[in-house]
Amino acid sequence: MxxxxxxxxxxxxxxxxxxxxxxxxxxxxxxxxxxxxxxxxxxxxxxxxxxxxxxxxxxxxxxxxxxxxxxxxxxxxxxxxxxxxxxxxxxxxxxxxxxxxxxxxxxxxxxxxxxxxxxxxxxxxxxxxxxxxxxxxxxxxxxxxxxxxxxxxxxxxxxxxxxxxxxxxxxxxxxxxxxxxxxxxxxxxxxxxxxxxxxxxxxxxxxxxxxxxxxxxxxxxxxxxxxxxxxxxxxHFVSLAFDLPNKSVRCGGKSVNLPPQLLAFYLWLARRHVMTAGKGAIRWQEADHHDFLKVYAEIAGMMSANFEKTKQALSKGFERQFFEEKKAKINSIFEKQLPLEASFYQIETFGERPYKKYGLKLAPEQIVL
Missing domain, CATH: 3.40.50.10770 (Hypothetical protein VC1899 like domain (Restriction endonuclease-like))
Structure with a gap:
């Protein structure tokens, strides 16, 4: 029409x-x-x-x-x-x-x-x-x-x-x-x-x-x-769901595409958030990089060159720069594609250094895994 x-x-x-x-x-x-x-x-x-x-x-x-x-x-x-x-x-x-x-x-x-x-x-x-x-x-x-x-x-x-x-x-x-x-x-x-x-x-x-x-x-x-x-x-009606085959997240009724590594990082935080009933925010010093790599392997595949590159980069564990970089890139994508609702879905930091934690602020019941 x-x-x-x-x-x-x-x-x-x-x-x-x-x-x-x-x-x-x-x-x-x-x-x-x-x-x-x-x-x-x-x-x-x-x-x-x-x-x-x-x-x-x-x-x-x-x-x-x-x-x-x-x-x-x-x-x-x-x-x-x-x-x-x-x-x-x-x-x-x-x-x-x-x-x-x-x-x-x-x-x-x-x-x-x-x-x-x-x-x-x-x-x-x-x-x-x-x-x-x-x-x-x-x-x-x-x-x-x-x-x-x-x-x-x-x-x-x-x-x-x-x-x-x-x-x-x-x-x-x-x-x-x-x-x-x-x-x-x-x-x-x-x-x-x-x-x-x-x-x-x-x-x-x-x-x-x-x-x-x-x-x-x-x-x-x-x-x-x-x-x-x-x-x-x-x-105020927000919801978060993941469409892994299409490498995207569903924010309310809108689809937002994320590169595999960013999608894996975001899904990893979302799973922690749900499993801990909203208490999954974590300090980068305490995070287990093996857990993140398992999620990344689900999305990119263990034979992926990018997966192998990330695995080598994290061989000694997480660094603060890795967390800050992923947070900044993901939040920037939401800011551009969801100008009105971005704040609901962005990664939040809680507390101050050296105790700063990274996580989501959605209610766990708003997330569908």
Missing amino acids: VEMTPAQYSRRILLLVTGLTPQVVTETLYALAVQAEEKFIPTEIHVISTEEGAERARLSLLDPSSGQFHALCNDYGLHDIFFTPQYIHIIEDCSGKPLTDIRTPEDNLRAADYIMHFVRNFCSDESSVLHVSIAGGRKSMGFFAGYALSLFGRTQDRLSHVLVNDPFESLQDFYFPPAQGRVLNTRNNRPVHTSDARIMLADIPFVRLRGGMPQDLQDKRVSFHEAIEGVQSGL
């Missing part, structure tokens, strides 16, 4: 958080629908703001005669984009009254829940693609919008921030580069021409955690904190 591009979805939603600068709406729309090489023309635009921000957006963008949204659409032939005053949503306080600003911890909680509600609902529609902009509003609003998309976003959804060069970024009358360029005046009454304006859209990669959220939290209205706790609990 060929994966659809965002522009191919029948419902294409642009969601923005704004404050006192509604210009980010037209700037973002210009970057996506006019300037982008792979154009994304939304079928609907939604704005989330405070009471004053919403009023500014309504007057400056949607006024029938002077609205800059209408001007942009007329200039560049953008049709069938639904954006009305009903699509400008005002964050409410606990009593249902519009928030004039976000200044208290309680206001922040209301903003988080309100923003997440829209992101969750938009992402629940299988026919939709959601593009979220975090360019406007207070920093906390942008954070909540981005975090909500991380919680509920799907592979087709996108996150961005629009950037505008000086002095146009701070020009109150600049909303987008018009098709017919014109002269504007800066605050210092210096004339500048709109042809010199540059709109840049920064695509922001984000971690998609939707798969780690229980289905009931996706289906019902929950608070921002409840959603975070639901995903966090899902990340």
Whole structure:
């Protein structure tokens, strides 16, 4: 099955958080629908703001005669984009009254829940693609919008921030580069021409955690904190198994390949961990290299050249450098292939020299041998 591009979805939603600068709406729309090489023309635009921000957006963008949204659409032939005053949503306080600003911890909680509600609902529609902009509003609003998309976003959804060069970024009358360029005046009454304006859209990669959220939290209205706790609990389900024929370990649902010697060292530590009920961490001075070599022989074979080389290198027993090297290499592989879960599976050191021990920190019941 060929994966659809965002522009191919029948419902294409642009969601923005704004404050006192509604210009980010037209700037973002210009970057996506006019300037982008792979154009994304939304079928609907939604704005989330405070009471004053919403009023500014309504007057400056949607006024029938002077609205800059209408001007942009007329200039560049953008049709069938639904954006009305009903699509400008005002964050409410606990009593249902519009928030004039976000200044208290309680206001922040209301903003988080309100923003997440829209992101969750938009992402629940299988026919939709959601593009979220975090360019406007207070920093906390942008954070909540981005975090909500991380919680509920799907592979087709996108996150961005629009950037505008000086002095146009701070020009109150600049909303987008018009098709017919014109002269504007800066605050210092210096004339500048709109042809010199540059709109840049920064695509922001984000971690998609939707798969780690229980289905009931996706289906019902929950608070921002409840959603975070639901995903966090899902990340705690870890398990370790070994696939010796394929020279790999299974960490949760992900397969990680390890070179034979590293796999043998890791399996040797895991077996000790299970057999001792989680008390298998060991000092290199006390470790029996013959036990490790038996495990290595299972994986590489006793006739392997690498096995014979390792056997000769360990003829006088382990050295601290051997343990440190294997620990560093294994942990580095997990760090690269399991960026979120690496810490669960990495080899840990316990205590200080000369009593430092090496072992795993997983619960023994999480390991399948």
